[in-house]
Amino acid sequence: MKPWEKNIRTVVPYVPGEQPQGRGLIKLNTNENPYPPAPGVLRALREMDGRLLRKYPDPAASALVEGLAEFYGLCSSQVFVGVGSDDVLAMAFMTFFNSGKPILFPDITYSFYPVWADLFQIPYKTPALDGEFRIRPADYYQENGGVVFPNPNAPTGIFLPLKQVEDILDHNQDVVVIVDEAYIDFGGVSARTLLDRYENLLVVGTFSKSRSMAGMRIGYAFGSPALIKAMENVKYSYNSYTMNLPSVLSGVEALKDKEYFYETVGKIVNTRERAKSRFKELGFKCPDSSANFLFITHEERKAEEILQALREKNIYVRHFNAPRISEYLRVTIGTDDEMEAVYDFLASWLVTLSR
Amino acid sequence: MKPWEKNIRTVVPYVPGEQPQGRGLIKLNTNENPYPPAPGVLRALREMDGRLLRKYPDPAASALVEGLAEFYGLCSSQVFVGVGSDDVLAMAFMTFFNSGKPILFPDITYSFYPVWADLFQIPYKTPALDGEFRIRPADYYQENGGVVFPNPNAPTGIFLPLKQVEDILDHNQDVVVIVDEAYIDFGGVSARTLLDRYENLLVVGTFSKSRSMAGMRIGYAFGSPALIKAMENVKYSYNSYTMNLPSVLSGVEALKDKEYFYETVGKIVNTRERAKSRFKELGFKCPDSSANFLFITHEERKAEEILQALREKNIYVRHFNAPRISEYLRVTIGTDDEMEAVYDFLASWLVTLSR
Numbered sequence: 001m002k003p004w005e006k007n008i009r010t011v012v013p014y015v016p017g018e019q020p021q022g023r024g025l026i027k028l029n030t031n032e033n034p035y036p037p038a039p040g041v042l043r044a045l046r047e048m049d050g051r052l053l054r055k056y057p058d059p060a061a062s063a064l065v066e067g068l069a070e071f072y073g074l075c076s077s078q079v080f081v082g083v084g085s086d087d088v089l090a091m092a093f094m095t096f097f098n099s100g101k102p103i104l105f106p107d108i109t110y111s112f113y114p115v116w117a118d119l120f121q122i123p124y125k126t127p128a129l130d131g132e133f134r135i136r137p138a139d140y141y142q143e144n145g146g147v148v149f150p151n152p153n154a155p156t157g158i159f160l161p162l163k164q165v166e167d168i169l170d171h172n173q174d175v176v177v178i179v180d181e182a183y184i185d186f187g188g189v190s191a192r193t194l195l196d197r198y199e200n201l202l203v204v205g206t207f208s209k210s211r212s213m214a215g216m217r218i219g220y221a222f223g224s225p226a227l228i229k230a231m232e233n234v235k236y237s238y239n240s241y242t243m244n245l246p247s248v249l250s251g252v253e254a255l256k257d258k259e260y261f262y263e264t265v266g267k268i269v270n271t272r273e274r275a276k277s278r279f280k281e282l283g284f285k286c287p288d289s290s291a292n293f294l295f296i297t298h299e300e301r302k303a304e305e306i307l308q309a310l311r312e313k314n315i316y317v318r319h320f321n322a323p324r325i326s327e328y329l330r331v332t333i334g335t336d337d338e339m340e341a342v343y344d345f346l347a348s349w350l351v352t353l354s355r
Numbered sequence: 356m357k358p359w360e361k362n363i364r365t366v367v368p369y370v371p372g373e374q375p376q377g378r379g380l381i382k383l384n385t386n387e388n389p390y391p392p393a394p395g396v397l398r399a400l401r402e403m404d405g406r407l408l409r410k411y412p413d414p415a416a417s418a419l420v421e422g423l424a425e426f427y428g429l430c431s432s433q434v435f436v437g438v439g440s441d442d443v444l445a446m447a448f449m450t451f452f453n454s455g456k457p458i459l460f461p462d463i464t465y466s467f468y469p470v471w472a473d474l475f476q477i478p479y480k481t482p483a484l485d486g487e488f489r490i491r492p493a494d495y496y497q498e499n500g501g502v503v504f505p506n507p508n509a510p511t512g513i514f515l516p517l518k519q520v521e522d523i524l525d526h527n528q529d530v531v532v533i534v535d536e537a538y539i540d541f542g543g544v545s546a547r548t549l550l551d552r553y554e555n556l557l558v559v560g561t562f563s564k565s566r567s568m569a570g571m572r573i574g575y576a577f578g579s580p581a582l583i584k585a586m587e588n589v590k591y592s593y594n595s596y597t598m599n600l601p602s603v604l605s606g607v608e609a610l611k612d613k614e615y616f617y618e619t620v621g622k623i624v625n626t627r628e629r630a631k632s633r634f635k636e637l638g639f640k641c642p643d644s645s646a647n648f649l650f651i652t653h654e655e656r657k658a659e660e661i662l663q664a665l666r667e668k669n670i671y672v673r674h675f676n677a678p679r680i681s682e683y684l685r686v687t688i689g690t691d692d693e694m695e696a697v698y699d700f701l702a703s704w705l706v707t708l709s710r
Binding site for chain 1: 360364366368387388390392396403442445474555569571590595600605
């Protein structure tokens with residue numbers, strides 16, 4: 001080992017879902033939206049004056065911040081934006097979790113949380129979800145350096161009712177509590193409405209799921225002006241210009257088309273509910289999902305086996321080889337046609353096996 | 356102070372140059388390129404299939420990495436990309452400067468270095484440039500936790516000859532040495548050619564200056580596969596998808612048009628050399644610049660006074676209120692027309708004052 005290698009920060013990086021390319025794939029492994037972004041987004045990008053790219057973008061991304069504030073009925077000083085909600089969450093960990101005490105998040109949750117904790121050398125504890133994969137608020141009454149959980153949780157899809165989110169907040173007035181709402185638009189109720197009462201609450205969201213813009217990398221956080229200011233200071237100490245011109249322009253347009261937003265979200269919710277019954281008919285179980293995916297397990301077949309069978313048909317879903325959930329598959333809700341192809345294949349495959 | 360406020364990371368953020376908007380401005384304060392990006396970049400963006408944005412981008416940004424490797428005659432495993440060179444530098448600081456020993460950078464240099472050091476709690480020392488603002492390699496012979504300097508240096512524009520860069524490397528075999536080449540294309544010789552011999556050398560570059568793409572946020576680093584792998588691990592522990600689809604597509608196109616690249620860089624170099632003589636005629640001094648800016652000081656007039664007079668004419672240049680350089684202004688090289696307007700105004704303003 002070279003001397004300089006000794007001082008490299010040692011990390012075990014997050015492993016994102018595969019991004020296979022090619023035609024004829026049914027890609028249900030990274031919770032992408034099956035529908036394109038709003039027509040206004042496509043138009044704005046086509047008409048963007050590329051010559052403006054010679055200049056730095058607005059470091060405050062004000063147009064996007066103001067668009068979000070308006071859409072969600074907040075003040076601009078309550079809004080932070082970043083390069084996807086991962087960037088926003090990473091900055092929030094860096095900004096707020098510096099007490100030296102362990103932060104708390106569920107044992108089954110977004111697998112990036114322990115990675116950020118390791119990166120920033122933040123100790124953590126992971127209270128176990130109950131037998132039905134639900135967060136138990138009482139687990140979060142203990143002393144800690146901060147709390148973070150997704151709502152709906154990933155990869156389970158289970159929504160924690162707002163009363164219980166509030167219970168966690170009530171028991172955690174001395175630390176920052178982050179509610180990561182990447183999937184909120186598919187059926188949950190946002191903790192945004194609690195912002196007025198909890199100055200230590202940070203609500204994180206993304207354009208990657210409900211707004212069909214994973215490829216543009218836009219995430220945001222809502223919080224009290226004190227929290228947002230602290231995050232901005234860290235952001236300006238890290239990279240002054242995180243949001244490029246296409247992100248700002250297209251993000252603003254996405255927010256303008258409410259009709260398209262509610263329509264596509266509605267379609268996905270309907271497909272999800274149908275998927276739930278179809279999977280049940282095929283012998284799967286899954287918790288009630290408030291997200292754009294289902295977390296399914298089969299009564300008879302192993303998850304690994306189903307995963308491989310699907311893969312051979314160019315159908316990609318996500319499997320987490322982790323304690324308690326290794327027999328589950330996370331299936332993103334695609335179009336009705338894509339989902340029909342999945343049911344059809346599974347139906348015939350399961351029949352063949354049972355012969 | 357609320358209890359949670361005690362655990363906020365305290366930082367003194369970097370202050371980027373102003374981004375004034377509006378017509379009729381002559382904006383020479385943030386070292387932007389006065390020419391638009393290559394025509395292929397504009398075309399690729401206009402023709403981009405916005406529907407693809409529903410999917411996550413390639414987390415490895417392979418097309419861009421391979422384009423850079425090809426342009427610069429390197430292997431893909433020697434190339435890292437990020438959201439502007441600030442993102443790349445921030446990750447490099449986080450990845451490599453963990454020894455607890457002070458890192459070294461010049462007293463007069465890119466003012467983001469001390470900000471990153473503070474953000475990541477890295478101690479640092481700042482050896483003074485000599486009386487003519489030159490880096491003295493012998494200052495970097497002392498024990499340290501890493502070395503970073505821009506070449507050409509900012510805001511002076513002075514290029515450190517490669518022999519001296521090599522001298523610094525020879526005396527720093529135990530730490531990572533970062534040569535920040537944001538301005539290299541305007542007259543310097545890249546340390547890239549030393550990569551084969553120094554496994555601990557990281558060379559950082561950007562599309563913001565010579566490729567006219569500040570608004571797109573594309574930066575990169577070249578280094579040994581060991582250094583690049585370490586940075587990738589940190590990147591995947593921070594944000595899996597930093598480069599959005601427009602960045603990757605347009606970055607690839609920018610690299611394809613070598614003719615446009617050399618032509619616009621050549622124009623800026625010519626304008627800079629003319630500017631140097633014109634400023635001299637007006638009573639300014641400046642070091643020889645190898646960058647797209649000049650660092651000028653006037654024999655009789657105070658920098659603050661000139662700054663204000665220019666501002667009143669909607670001409671923006673950059674002033675750093677810092678020791679040793681408070682009588683200097685950093686003037687970005689604009690188009691010939693913009694520069695003529697600056698000389699004309701200064702000529703008449705100086706005459707009026709001397710009456």
